[in-house]
Amino acid sequence: MTRRPQFDAASLCEAGLAVVRREGWPAVSVRSVADELGVSPMALYRLVADAGELRRRIADAAAVTGPQPRHDLPLPDALRTWAVGAHRHLVRHRGLASFVLVHWTELPAWLDVVEHLLSVAHDDGLDGPAAVASVNAVFAYVLARAQVHDALAGGPRRQLAPVRAEPGRYPHVWANRPEFARARTERHFLVGLAALVAGLSLR
Amino acid sequence: MTRRPQFDAASLCEAGLAVVRREGWPAVSVRSVADELGVSPMALYRLVADAGELRRRIADAAAVTGPQPRHDLPLPDALRTWAVGAHRHLVRHRGLASFVLVHWTELPAWLDVVEHLLSVAHDDGLDGPAAVASVNAVFAYVLARAQVHDALAGGPRRQLAPVRAEPGRYPHVWANRPEFARARTERHFLVGLAALVAGLSLR
């Protein structure tokens, strides 16, 4: 009497990503994903060794549904285009960027992204340490800005609370406080991205 | 019979930072900090409302012991010098960067750092959106690279495990694998930092 499994690796990741989109990355746990699948927590251990592997599988699945670097553009454009798309994709999965930046060296699909970025650099005549330095800088920058965006997700209620409580201590932040609103982070992301890519002096 | 407290806010933060340096940021909990102080977990609730506030207080204390932006340098040099010092300080507190990048808008001492960076920009003739964009970009970049450094702390054992398991899937990463070693991250951090600051075209 061998029943077929109620769920496979793909539905496990789907369930996990559903939890992320609805409640954010910190809500991902063995129990919450099991609930999403409608099984008991222990059933997940058929496919993963522990909670860490569960999280890695879900974070990796997010890379598969995200944008891949394009090979039909010159390196600076390929970097910028991927960066904008990846940023958009990451902020749809609140809190994910924080996990990915710490664990990308263990995540196959995120390593695919790095591989493709290096490949574009290679096709463009850039190689070795310079290529790795450039790709790593853009990769880290994108993940970092997604985290900042996540940080501003709490709404203006408790945002910059210390500054609103004590404006005199932070005169420049206070004077520029509209610039720290969440709506401006996309623009600042693009300004910094343009600066970074330009500064890398590719071609 | 009013005893004086066994510990104050300063010793609470000291104990917390001791835990971070010894075991890393994820080890910080109400119970681990209470153990470090030699009191029961509930004793901490005299000074903090909950575990979130405890973590914010400890993360904030780390900014106080770290470098402050210098006002005696031109803006590009001030940014670079602060970035290098902050990066060094962050990697001594494994895992801290990840928390700070998500919570800096609620951390008074980290907001002081942003305030000082904006102040240097102002003294240098840069102001408004351009100043905020530049400061935020450098801030996010430094925190991101510290996280990457933290990510490589596990030793080469499980580093890039998917690449070592399947080299043919990642030809460019494989060919450049020495560049992904932890020892190279400091150099790549500096390359990206120089590019970012140069690209911001300050002055």
Add this chain to the structure above:
DNA sequence: ACCTGAACACCGTTCAAGT
């Protein structure tokens, strides 16, 4: 005023049992 200890709702995980 300050601290402790028991208790409860979570979490990850082991293990024995069920089909």
Add this chain to the structure above:
DNA sequence: ACCTGAACACCGTTCAAGT
């Protein structure tokens, strides 16, 4: 082969009690 349920060691937190 696949899944469940009880149980245990954690964590944050409430509450009543102790000095």
